[in-house]
Amino acid sequence: MARNSYAFAMLAMAIAALLAALPAQAFNSRSLLQRNDMLFPPNCNCLRNASASPFRLELIQPPATAVQGFFKYCFNLANVGGCSPTQRCCNSTQGVYKIELDINATCKGYLRRVTVDGRNHTAFEFNTNSGVVRITSLNLTSEKVNTTQVCLYIRASNESCSRLEGFCTIGDTACRYAIFQTDRTCCPVGIAALLPSPPFFPSFDQPPPPVIEFVAPPPAPPVPFFPNCSCERDVKGSQYTLKPVAEVGPVGDRNLTQICFTINTKNVCEDSTSSCCTFTLSKLELDANPECATALAYMSVDGVIKPRFFQYNPYPAIKVTNINKTFAEADGTKVCLFMKPECNSLEALGSNKDGTITAAVFNHPSEKINCCPVFTVK
Numbered sequence: 001m002a003r004n005s006y007a008f009a010m011l012a013m014a015i016a017a018l019l020a021a022l023p024a025q026a027f028n029s030r031s032l033l034q035r036n037d038m039l040f041p042p043n044c045n046c047l048r049n050a051s052a053s054p055f056r057l058e059l060i061q062p063p064a065t066a067v068q069g070f071f072k073y074c075f076n077l078a079n080v081g082g083c084s085p086t087q088r089c090c091n092s093t094q095g096v097y098k099i100e101l102d103i104n105a106t107c108k109g110y111l112r113r114v115t116v117d118g119r120n121h122t123a124f125e126f127n128t129n130s131g132v133v134r135i136t137s138l139n140l141t142s143e144k145v146n147t148t149q150v151c152l153y154i155r156a157s158n159e160s161c162s163r164l165e166g167f168c169t170i171g172d173t174a175c176r177y178a179i180f181q182t183d184r185t186c187c188p189v190g191i192a193a194l195l196p197s198p199p200f201f202p203s204f205d206q207p208p209p210p211v212i213e214f215v216a217p218p219p220a221p222p223v224p225f226f227p228n229c230s231c232e233r234d235v236k237g238s239q240y241t242l243k244p245v246a247e248v249g250p251v252g253d254r255n256l257t258q259i260c261f262t263i264n265t266k267n268v269c270e271d272s273t274s275s276c277c278t279f280t281l282s283k284l285e286l287d288a289n290p291e292c293a294t295a296l297a298y299m300s301v302d303g304v305i306k307p308r309f310f311q312y313n314p315y316p317a318i319k320v321t322n323i324n325k326t327f328a329e330a331d332g333t334k335v336c337l338f339m340k341p342e343c344n345s346l347e348a349l350g351s352n353k354d355g356t357i358t359a360a361v362f363n364h365p366s367e368k369i370n371c372c373p374v375f376t377v378k
């Protein structure tokens, strides 16, 4: 059963990737349309791949301000460029028509008001059937996009729906979004995310903590080894390897640098008695300098964008989770970190501070083993 649902998840992911890669005209078959319904945004024949579009939605820090019975969450629309103007969805004459957010349908009644650049915007809809909030009639020209701010006013309460991690389905302080461009067959999908922070719950008595409070890492305790957990770390007992050299290079137009790691598999297990020779690839952890937490813009697995995840406790690490690949599928998995200038080299990013970084790959928690072969990458 677990295996079936796992296989189904992999199939869904493969279809999602396939659909994202196909031009809109390719969707006209009935069976594909049915699959398509499971995707976000639902019921749309549109090009979801964000790298084909210049537009993104960014969550503003700190995530919530308490105002008169509401938690106000704001997002900036951004024209980040970075796509090829020859692509249909990158056409500079295109603006933005609407935004959809992937939300928890049980939170109906919580979204009370939407503003665009501080003004009430009545063209929004909470759709329970499709689990989306649609903010329509934005009608922004491409020049206007970069200066537009959209805010959600969510009814304040102690229920999870009042917080972004409960209101949006993605979890963490993050929302999955789709931006519908003037050409509505372009719907770049991404995740507007913050760094995971200590449980943050705005209250009316206290102003929200200033950003600096939640980005300042706790004093880093000396960690004897990475990862600080009890797992089988010997690489001889595993057929996983990590490419010994990371690929580091500029990306996009926001001064970001991508640092990419490639996970490979080999045919032979040096220690054939090990229970960690093959396992489901679930997670990559990197022994990162906690001062680089805010420099991590986002991450990707095989080109699919993931919200950034920088853990402080029990040990500082960048965690790339939910990879979910069987051993047979795992070879060549590419994980990229998108870093701002202050930490855009392994020298700055790695806790080793010598141009290398320590990294470990982990099995899926459903398996009755604890494997974390540890590698050094330069």
Ligand SMILES: *[C@@H]1O[C@H](CO)[C@@H](O)[C@H](O)[C@H]1NC(C)=O
Binding pocket: 017, 020, 021, 049, 050, 051, 052, 303, 304
């Ligand atoms: C998205 O587009 C980029 C560049 O156009 C391409 O490299 C990438 O493979 C695409 N991703 C998917 C999931 O199709």
Ligand SMILES: *[C@@H]1O[C@H](CO)[C@@H](O)[C@H](O)[C@H]1NC(C)=O
Binding pocket: 078, 079, 080, 081, 146, 253, 254
């Ligand atoms: C939009 O703003 C970003 C910075 O937030 C900048 O990099 C980009 O060049 C701007 N785009 C346009 C079209 O002005």
Ligand SMILES: *[C@@H]1O[C@H](CO)[C@@H](O)[C@H](O)[C@H]1NC(C)=O
Binding pocket: 085, 086, 087, 088, 091, 092, 093, 094
């Ligand atoms: C860009 O869009 C405009 C109007 O939406 C269209 O006239 C023009 O041909 C498009 N250019 C490209 C390169 O697709």
Ligand SMILES: *[C@@H]1O[C@H](CO)[C@@H](O)[C@H](O)[C@H]1NC(C)=O
Binding pocket: 104, 105, 106, 107, 160, 161, 165, 166, 168, 169
């Ligand atoms: C949706 O919100 C309800 C509370 O209203 C919560 O119990 C449930 O876990 C949430 N579902 C998801 C997928 O976040």
Ligand SMILES: *[C@@H]1O[C@H](CO)[C@@H](O)[C@H](O)[C@H]1NC(C)=O
Binding pocket: 112, 113, 120
């Ligand atoms: C905006 O909407 C709120 C609540 O829906 C209302 O109280 C307020 O008066 C509106 N502001 C304007 C300028 O219409």
Ligand SMILES: *[C@@H]1O[C@H](CO)[C@@H](O)[C@H](O)[C@H]1NC(C)=O
Binding pocket: 097, 137, 138, 139
């Ligand atoms: C936005 O554009 C759509 C057509 O694309 C139009 O129906 C709608 O009235 C426009 N909304 C505003 C506020 O101009």
Ligand SMILES: *[C@@H]1O[C@H](CO)[C@@H](O)[C@H](O)[C@H]1NC(C)=O
Binding pocket: 158, 159, 160
């Ligand atoms: C919310 O607060 C009320 C009392 O103010 C309490 O009864 C309820 O259990 C709380 N709910 C949650 C989810 O904490």
Ligand SMILES: *[C@@H]1O[C@H](CO)[C@@H](O)[C@H](O)[C@H]1NC(C)=O
Binding pocket: 221, 222, 223, 224, 225, 228, 229, 314
């Ligand atoms: C993990 O770290 C804690 C302190 O952060 C330390 O007390 C403990 O010995 C470490 N465990 C291992 C296995 O290194």
Ligand SMILES: *[C@@H]1O[C@H](CO)[C@@H](O)[C@H](O)[C@H]1NC(C)=O
Binding pocket: 253, 254, 255
């Ligand atoms: C990128 O870096 C250059 C030079 O350091 C700087 O002038 C520019 O403002 C930066 N752009 C952004 C979007 O941060």
Ligand SMILES: *[C@@H]1O[C@H](CO)[C@@H](O)[C@H](O)[C@H]1NC(C)=O
Binding pocket: 009, 010, 322, 323, 324
């Ligand atoms: C990976 O598996 C975990 C646990 O089974 C699940 O929560 C998660 O959604 C899966 N992720 C993907 C991308 O399938």
